[in-house]
Amino acid sequence: MTGSSDWVSKDFYAELGVKKDASQDEIKKAYRKLARANHPDSNPGDTAKHEKFKSVAEAYDVVGDAEKRKEYDELRAVGPMGGGFGGGGFDINDLFRDRAGGVSDMFGDLFSSGGRPGARARTSAARPQKGPDVETSATISFTDALDGVTIALRLTSDAACPDCQGTGGKPGTKPHICPECEGAGFVVASVGGAFSMNETCPACGGRQLVYDEACPTCHGSGRGQSSRSIQARIPAGVKDGQRIRIRGKGGGGTNGGPAGDLYVTVKVSAHRLFGRKGDNLTLDVPISFDEAALGAEVKIPTITGAPVTLRIPSGTPNGRTFRVRGKGARKADGTNGDLLATVEVQVPAVLDQPAREALEAYRTATADKPLRGGLFEGAR
Structure with missing residues (x-):
């Protein structure tokens, strides 16, 4: 460092x-x-x-x-x-919680040249281990993502084998002390020179006991699969692809250890009208040529359903975005983002006779104001 x-x-x-x-x-x-x-x-x-x-x-x-x-x-x-x-x-033990018995076990054999943990190690209990974390995904609606929702999840995760109850032995057979670790659950592994560390015994997996016949269901691993349903709360304002952590809802621990965590990747369905940009919602608002040119007041929806009035000033160009404060998604601090309304000037595909005559009159009235006067000058 x-x-x-x-x-x-x-x-x-x-x-x-x-x-x-x-x-x-x-x-x-x-x-x-x-x-x-x-x-x-x-x-x-x-x-x-x-x-x-x-x-x-x-x-x-x-x-x-x-x-x-x-x-x-x-x-x-x-x-x-x-x-x-x-x-x-x-507390130096905090740095060595991945080792059995904390620092006392680690340094008790620090200068060991190898061999078995001995009588002291034989009395050590197997270390509690946290259960595995579980990953899953869930698809929710656009509005549920904004408001928050409680969903039911069906999970399949690692658990103790139901036949041998996690012992790894064939039901009905008796265990005996593991000859590899002499019942310690750990063996001493050299890490170079005179230094050594305790590691989980590869023969018994830290269970301290072994069976002459392995469980036919889990083949001696002591692990199996469990299925369960849980209720998970998805917070308001969650974004598409966001990963939510739910503590203690993962796989079960061993030897009295705590359960792992559940990670839920949230997928948000698209909305027919609204989009999302960060904590803001987006909305495309169609307006007519005369509304853009002369100005207008148009009503637009919000995600809650209550409409608001959007004031379009005269001379508004196509693609201009207006901001409606507080009508967006929920933020982490409890406030709301904004609604971004972008106007799209609509060109009619079919004109009736009065409308055509009005537009032709407009063309005549603006004929001396060419729009593309500087277009060719800029090209030279």
Whole structure:
């Protein structure tokens, strides 16, 4: 990590006077307050405040940036050889939750040259594991996407085998301690030199027990498929193709672990009249030539069905877009976007005699005002 060699010796959170779990907004507010109080321009000749300003700026440069903050937190949590720093309540086990038993198991065998985990490992319980995440998709109507809707989903996900209840053994047979890991559920794997790590036992899959005969349904994996129906809430304002996360509705965990998450990709059906551009709705409004030339007031629909009046000024060109405030899609902050109404001047395909005579009279009246007078001059 470039420029971070001395981060571990500095407590940037304490420098800013915030807690380690402070939000980015809280960090920003604390920095601005301290920067104003210690700025050199406001404190000429005050060396202490000048140094404080520099240290505050350095702290904000790191923890005020989400990526740098993540690196800083990880670096200080581990420290040299896992010692930790700063007395800020760091729990190094948080960094090793993917390993059984946390840091105690990891460093208990750190300098092992190989072999079995031994008597201590044999008493270790299999680690709870979070269930797998589940992906699905759902198609909803245009108006449901704007208002929000609760939908029913039929899911098929990974679960414990219904015949062996997740043991992996043939029903009716008795298990015995796994000879590979000696009942620990983990084996010691070398990661180079004198260092080693605990890894899930490949023979028993971490279950600590094995069967002479595998379950014929799951072939010893202990896993199967489950089907279930759930109710999922799609929030108002969801966009076509947006991915919604629903916590705890994925596949079931093992050894008492939590369920995974459900990810729903939302597909929104097209509307006959309205389109969407971000948080704004769009609408094409046909108008006649005389309405565009002379001006008019026309009623247009909104997505709620209540019409609004659109004032067309005289001389409006084809394709001009008018904005109707607050008649668009719901935003994340609870307000609404706008309705963008674009006028399309309609040219009649068939004219009756009075209309034709009126247009011919208009042509005669404007004959001395050619529209294409500068077209050929611009081409030279």
